[in-house]
Amino acid sequence: MRSSLFVKIYLTVLASLAVVAIASGIFVRMGMEREHAGWSGRRDAFIAAMLPADSDPALLQATVQRLSAAFDADISVYGPQGRLLAAAGRPVPQDEIGLRRRMHPGGHHLLVSRLPDGRVVAARLRMPFGPVGRTPLAYLALIAAAIGLAAFPVVRHLTRRLEALRQGVDRWGEGALDTRVSVRGSDEVAAVAASFNRAAEQIERLLAAHRSLLANASHELRSPLARLRMAVDLDADAQSGPVRDEIVRDLAELDALVEEILLASRLDHIEKLESVEPVDLLALAAEEGARSGVDVSGEPGVVSGDPTLLTRLVRNLMQNAQRHGAPPVTAHVGTEGGSVVLKVRDHGPGLPEGTGERVFEPFFRPKGRSETAGGWGLGLSLVRQIALHHGATVRHELPSGDGACFVVTFPATS
Template sequence: MRLRHLYLNIYVTVLLVLMVFALVAMLIVRHHTAAQHGQIERAVIHERMSAWVELLEHSLPPAEAPSEDQAQALLTWAQRLRMGIALDDAAGHRLATSALYAQRQNVMSNDDVGPSSRFVLSDGRVLWVLRGGGLRPLNGGAGEHGGRARHLPPPEERASVVLGGLALLFLAIAAGSYPVVRRLTRRLEALQKGVEAFGAGHLGQRVSVDGRDEIAALAQSFNLAASRIEELVRANQSLLANASHEFRSPLARLKMALAMLPTTPEHRRPALQAEIDRDIDELNSLVEEVLLASRLEARTALSVERVDLLGLAAEECARVDAELVVGATQAAAPELDGDERLLRRALRNLLENARRYGGDEVSLHLETSATALRLAICDRGPGVPEAERERIFESFYRLPGHAEGAGGVGLGLSLVRQIAQRHKGSVCCEAREGGGSCFVLTLPLHPVTGSEPVRHNG
């Protein structure tokens, strides 16, 4: 039987287990009670028989007496006591049999396991007593077994008492377990509703985390996953909206340049062609940066390898004609585990920004400590106001007064921060003494966790 609700499945399972337990316990108790009652009853009967046998042994004539006298005395006592008895001599010959014993002779067996009991008298004679043949206790049955048998209820009555107790226990556990099971599954239902609401598009949907068990851990994991998905979706929406806006400018310039090309004088066409090439390069660079930003937002696995930061920095400095300054205490070439393409892109973006906005004096200062590597890209430009030093790392953000003609679309520094964070590092903007700015990229020297190699364009 499969029920629709989980709490009903759990609850019915608990009840079925309790029911099986109650039935098995009842059968065991009933069997034990019946066996115990039978043992006590046999002990009582044997005790009563022993008492009557002792009485008869002292009342019967001795073994040397004539057989007729012994038989007559036995029959007299059998009639007086209304018992089924028989007497054999020491040689096993039957001396006398009472009428009640004779009536049941066809079903009697002269051994201890039959319906009659065998008692050997002190003189060697054997007395057979029919079991249950109207025996009454001597002296009112004040013996131990007689009193216990008189007050011990029958097995059926005791089994009914046990069954009633088990039924009450079953009802108590059933009533007490329902709220517990229902509370447990109610939290699962709340988690289900939260997942359904999140799947319907309510990205801000979260579920409450109650308790410290597995369900609470599951709810917490859902909230963390929902927050990350919401962050990714919002970032992709913002990236798409800003990228769409940035695409319009070079496309508009290209459209205008192409419209002017047929009517442009021959001596101006090379300049117009160069402007078209620049716009195409800008579009290509924008597409690459948007793709890279989306991959970083999606937390694509890094292609981890040993990277020579000194050689990488020297190549990028030579590319933009920047000065490379290595710390005086540098003992060996600094190396770390990371994605070489992403680290190269981060240094290139910082150096190109410094060359674009910082004038001719651009330098890269490389220093290594016991735990981290510090790269400071410094320039002598106008600097960045303190209030803007954090916002410049946002996607598509430009400082006031920086026109599109200066180049760039506001994604470069955002990519640098994402690359630094993917390598467990950081980047910040500081004021340079004497004027200008320094963009400080700090990377830890411990290995960065990665999985499958991933190719990145750029």
């Protein structure tokens, strides 16, 4: 997905975990600081009780030695003026007492306690004395990372199902009406997939029924039209003149319309062309031009396709130009960037503004055009259908001067 839902959901999960971890770490650290402050006060009170200010030097030295042996530590007691009063083990230099660092080389921990009477007790311990102030952020980060890794397959599974659903809808929208998506699970995504399948099946059934009805109706119309044409021909001596000529033209138009409807219905039902072979578009256009009186020019251009359908495409473009435009009508075949291009142009009034795309709609009639003048029928609609089945495109161009120009671009052949 271009705007990946998976990335958004997963980043949201990770961001939530990071916020929870940081907030938890802050609260835990604040609690540990309060605990450490309470412990420091009790520790200083204990040391002050063990080393009272009025102790004689011999008793002070004996007490310091007992504490040193009990805690396996080097202990030094300094007076308010910095004079060493008592020491056990290696003395702790005064320059180390002022340092903020509490972990010294060799893995020793330095404990400094300042008594109310101004004395300073410094102890170099091999093991920490009191609670260890380790930060919990590393543990919280580890927990968040573990949850994030566990959430990855869950989020990916959900978004992969949504992506599969989107791809199915795209394929169905492109015309593959038999597309269905897999229904897995019993959650909301599965419900949406099942609803899509039901809707797609219903629409496909309705369209199939519509196409079948249209094809059958068009086919059935051919029989009465043929009988009417035969009756007019048999009664040619009794009926002559403008009325008969009008009847013949109307029957011919109806017959052509039925044929176009049948062809449009057939093109709707096929997914790929039944007969594909190399076709020289210039030769085909020249043949149709000679039949309809259209001047054809250009250079040979070979396209791959169904000759019958390509002939119908060229014929419809020429007949459309003659019917709705004005002479001279010309056709040109050339190559542009490896593609074969067919252009059919007339010199009539051109298309009304804003109708360049709408003329490819079936039975389109521009605003203000009378019923007598008629519309574009299925001619240009069939041109676009045939072009699409050949991988080609068709468009309307505004030529210099009057008239209309329709351009069909076929892909380059390998």
